[in-house]
Amino acid sequence: MSRKGNCLDNAMVESFFGTMKSELLYAENFNTAEEFIKSLEEYIDYYNKKRIKKLSIMALSKQFPFRDIL
Secondary structure, eight states: OOSOOOTTTTHHHHHHHHHHIIIIITTSOOSSHHHHHHHHHHHHHIIIIIIHHHHHHHHHHHHSTTSOOO
16 A cells, blocks of 8 residues: 555455454364364355344344334
């Protein structure tokens, strides 16, 4: 980078790694690196496709409590 670093530049990545550590890394014990890599790939798929949608639905249900979205 040619400019001064800004903490907001990597906020998204820092957030992902913090969430991944608490939900995956510290929650399970891995015996091999391959086992961790497989779990990490599954977690990334879950994080990108299912978790985000679930959080969006929860936010909508709080915004519009009279509608049964789930």
